[in-house]
Amino acid sequence: xxxxxxxxxxxxxxxxxxxxxxxxxxxxxxxxxxxxxxxxxxxxxxxxxxxxxxxxxxxxxxxxxxxxxxxxxxxxxxxxxxxxxxxxxxxxxxxxxxxxxxxxxxxxxxxxxxxxxxxxxxxxxxxxxxxxxxxxxxxxxxxxxxxxxxxxxxxxxxxxxxxxxxxxxxxxxxxxxxxxxxxxxxxxxxxxxxxxxxxxxxxxxxxxxxxxxxxxxxxxxxxxxxxxxxxxxxxxxxxxxxxxxxxxxxxxxxxxxxxxxxxxxxxxxxxxxxxxxx
Ligand SMILES: [Ca+2]
Numbered sequence: 001x002x003x004x005x006x007x008x009x010x011x012x013x014x015x016x017x018x019x020x021x022x023x024x025x026x027x028x029x030x031x032x033x034x035x036x037x038x039x040x041x042x043x044x045x046x047x048x049x050x051x052x053x054x055x056x057x058x059x060x061x062x063x064x065x066x067x068x069x070x071x072x073x074x075x076x077x078x079x080x081x082x083x084x085x086x087x088x089x090x091x092x093x094x095x096x097x098x099x100x101x102x103x104x105x106x107x108x109x110x111x112x113x114x115x116x117x118x119x120x121x122x123x124x125x126x127x128x129x130x131x132x133x134x135x136x137x138x139x140x141x142x143x144x145x146x147x148x149x150x151x152x153x154x155x156x157x158x159x160x161x162x163x164x165x166x167x168x169x170x171x172x173x174x175x176x177x178x179x180x181x182x183x184x185x186x187x188x189x190x191x192x193x194x195x196x197x198x199x200x201x202x203x204x205x206x207x208x209x210x211x212x213x214x215x216x217x218x219x220x221x222x223x224x225x226x227x228x229x230x231x232x233x234x235x236x237x238x239x240x241x242x243x244x245x246x247x248x249x250x251x252x253x254x255x256x257x258x259x260x261x262x263x264x265x266x267x268x269x270x271x272x273x274x275x276x277x278x
Pocket of ligand 1: 100203204205206207208209210242243
């Protein structure tokens with residue numbers, strides 16, 4: 001399962017950073033091999049420490065199940081493209097990534113890493129919308145029982161809000177929820193290092209902007225369908241959501257929309273996956 005592979009990659013990165021139980025056993029084993037004083041009574045203690053200290057791979061999927069429901073999309077306080085606020089029905093549940101796609105995950109599928117800021121647990125960036133389609137094609141070719149895709153703008157905002165109606169999900173405090181211009185130090189940060197929102201998702205606000213599947217039209221909300229809006233039928237720009245490490249707080253809201261070209265490679269844009277059962 002690719003999901004398990006991704007968990008293993010994250011777990012592996014953490015093991016490299018913090019192997020306390022392993023270090024103790026290695027030290028004791030070294031003394032034994034060299035014929036130095038051995039204290040057999042310590043072995044049960046050391047094994048107990050291994051059990052206690054060694055991080056275990058999480059059995060939970062890195063995807064979160066989002067139920068069907070409805071919410072108010074857009075904001076009366078936001079830019080023109082966010083108006084009018086309007087009711088949207090998400091008629092089918094889906095699963096969405098708990099994290100932005102990391103560089104380790106991208107490399108596992110594509111065999112390279114185009115990111116400006118390098119790190120296995122950092123979000124992949126400098127991937128265009130078109131690059132992401134190639135990633136999705138490769139991922140779906142593995143046929144692991146799921147179909148992977150980008151979220152629609154409506155799905156993304158529904159998941160970001162997670163039942164909230166203000167500017168930011170979770171605690172409502174952007175500094176606690178995300179990396180943006182005022183707290184990031186001008187760079188991306190490892191995924192999952194800020195708080196989760198009410199539905200268990202990290203970094204919906206900030207870190208990197210996230211590609212959505214939809215074409216972008218700033219007038220779309222004035223005529224979009226109420227149920228499962230798929231975005232405009234055609235366009236020249238794609239929608240991105242959530243703001244990023246170098247943009248201001250007002251761009252990191254649940255309703256903020258941006259619109260880069262689909263072939264743009266920017267170090268401020270990454271993505272997260274949606275999947276549905278085959
Ligand atoms: Ca983000």
